[in-house]
Amino acid sequence: MSEIPTAAISRLVTYLRILEQLEGQDVSRTSSNDLAERASVTPFQVRKDLAYFGRFGTRGMGYTVPLLKRELMRVLGLNQTWNVVILGMGRLGHAIANYPGANDYRFQYVGLFDSNPELIGREVHSLPIQHVSRLHDFVQGHAHTPQRVDMGFIAVPPEHAQAAAQNLVEAGVRGILNFAPIVIQPRTSERGDIYEPTDEWKNVVIENVDFLAGMKRLAFYILNPHLKLSDTEENT
Amino acid sequence: MSEIPTAAISRLVTYLRILEQLEGQDVSRTSSNDLAERASVTPFQVRKDLAYFGRFGTRGMGYTVPLLKRELMRVLGLNQTWNVVILGMGRLGHAIANYPGANDYRFQYVGLFDSNPELIGREVHSLPIQHVSRLHDFVQGHAHTPQRVDMGFIAVPPEHAQAAAQNLVEAGVRGILNFAPIVIQPRTSERGDIYEPTDEWKNVVIENVDFLAGMKRLAFYILNPHLKLSDTEENT
Known part of the structure; x- marks a missing residue:
């Protein structure tokens, strides 16, 4: 397995949070496009992040919300005390x-x-x-x-x-x-x-x-509304 | 100016926190190697992150702690109310x-x-x-x-x-x-x-x-002590 960026773990946590919200709203299906939009990343990033941990969903069919949620809970160790x-x-x-x-x-x-x-x-x-x-x-x-x-x-x-x-x-x-x-x-x-x-x-x-x-990041972003930002970065 | 990764902003916040600690300990000079070790990133990463916002320090001489701290405060907008x-x-x-x-x-x-x-x-x-x-x-x-x-x-x-x-x-x-x-x-x-x-x-x-x-990231890292993790990621 290739190295997993720590940022991918943070994003998994965000995806899980989004899935929990969707479940709370009785939404049963989602897609990498939908998750990407809600997490402010690219659909490719979503698919890549998930791919580190297994095969979820069906190509072209998207994901079942409770199932993907349960899988991410397992990956993150949140199904144990x-x-x-x-x-x-x-x-x-x-x-x-x-x-x-x-x-x-x-x-x-x-x-x-x-x-x-x-x-x-x-x-x-x-x-x-x-x-x-x-x-x-x-x-x-x-x-x-x-x-x-x-x-x-x-x-x-x-x-x-x-x-x-x-x-x-x-x-x-x-x-x-x-x-x-x-x-x-x-x-x-x-x-x-x-x-x-x-x-x-x-x-x-x-x-x-x-x-x-x-608070500090927020101050920076308010100060620099027109800065070009990217959610990914080059390998260094 | 090239796009700035949002992760770089988060790291600036971490560098600032480290500089504040050093200042509190009356340490007056630091280097990209020292900052990198304390922030768990590479020295190259430190230099690259800082370079988005200006030229700090002198090549081969490192950084003056209060000066670099003040500069990062300014970049982050923390010198204003x-x-x-x-x-x-x-x-x-x-x-x-x-x-x-x-x-x-x-x-x-x-x-x-x-x-x-x-x-x-x-x-x-x-x-x-x-x-x-x-x-x-x-x-x-x-x-x-x-x-x-x-x-x-x-x-x-x-x-x-x-x-x-x-x-x-x-x-x-x-x-x-x-x-x-x-x-x-x-x-x-x-x-x-x-x-x-x-x-x-x-x-x-x-x-x-x-x-x-x-808490969730911590659970993951405790569960996966031998996972190869990287603090940087490829551009996607």
């Missing part, structure tokens, strides 16, 4: 725990952590907020149970985000989703020096969700 | 209004709107939440003042997001950042039928921030 802990239960952590739509997938919050004594013990969806010093034992204690922690979401202030990631990795969590406005480095770092990844970071996957990135 | 209204002041709207880091830029919240009578009149950072029926008059009333509304952020439940976008566009807002888990269509749509964009949608810029997209 993912156990999640959240680090940082301020407003952002609460917004994440309560985000509408998360319940449509099998992301399951199993532990909530913060360092603020005032928050410890409060419940969110019947789950008590625990002190972050308990994270390591919590993750280790659930390691070989069905509550095994698959992902850690970071919602702490930016200056504590790298340390929160370090905590998660040392506890044994292998997937990190960072909501703080910094880029988490997949290694131990200190004052801008980057150290080589230690063994514990080797198989850690990090995704950064930048709240502000959307 | 952007007036923002938020539609939907539930937990998500509150988290957005309080997001750490937004104050580092000149995004300024000038109006908060919701349809829930219990929220109307409550204040967030001294700004009262208003009923959404007042949006049109609010935007029109500020149209030719320094409080002119530049952007509308959508934080309503997904089933109301497309209508919220329609409200914003009809009121005259030309930039939309959507936080709801649907893809906003840049046109009037009904039950899955897509109508041609009406005139009022013509110059509207929409960016979708998908909270769940990060």
Whole structure:
């Protein structure tokens, strides 16, 4: 199999979102042209992206919405349960725990952590907020149970985000989703020096969700209404 | 000027974030190699992305961190004030209004709107939440003042997001950042039928921030640890 561009994974997520909307509107069939228009890419791009993962639909016949949706769910691993802990239960952590739509997938919050004594013990969806010093034992204690922690979401202030990631990795969590406005480095770092990844970071996957990135891109696009933009790029 | 890939804009945002971190760590110089490593792209990619917007740095000498940061801020339009209204002041709207880091830029919240009578009149950072029926008059009333509304952020439940976008566009807002888990269509749509964009949608810029997209990509990457991925893609 050829290399898959990470941008194709992002587009799969967009196609899935569109399919869910179509299903919600009782639309049962779609085409690469229709998906392309709704996702603002070319039909060729849609077909190419899907082709990385299998053969979907029938040539000239398009796609069955619920079927393609189910296939994309499978490809993305969304037909299985993912156990999640959240680090940082301020407003952002609460917004994440309560985000509408998360319940449509099998992301399951199993532990909530913060360092603020005032928050410890409060419940969110019947789950008590625990002190972050308990994270390591919590993750280790659930390691070989069905509550095994698959992902850690970071919602702490930016200056504590790298340390929160370090905590998660040392506890044994292998997937990190960072909501703080910094880029988490997949290694131990200190004052801008980057150290080589230690063994514990080797198989850690990090995704950064930048709240502000959307605002910044929007500012750029409003400033440059006549710029010629392309959704694809040359191989470099 | 050649076409600029939208992915390059996203990477500029990432470079800026890295430069801000370096500055916070009192690091004063960087290079395309260093930026590339921190952003998980190739040095060639960094140089190419920057070259779309000008000549930064000196060949073989790298970049001065505060200077390159200032230049990227200018390119992205972040050295000017952007007036923002938020539609939907539930937990998500509150988290957005309080997001750490937004104050580092000149995004300024000038109006908060919701349809829930219990929220109307409550204040967030001294700004009262208003009923959404007042949006049109609010935007029109500020149209030719320094409080002119530049952007509308959508934080309503997904089933109301497309209508919220329609409200914003009809009121005259030309930039939309959507936080709801649907893809906003840049046109009037009904039950899955897509109508041609009406005139009022013509110059509207929409960016979708998908909270769940990060979770979904993370699930995929955890599931596929040995997949060969590439950060660039062929032109299609």
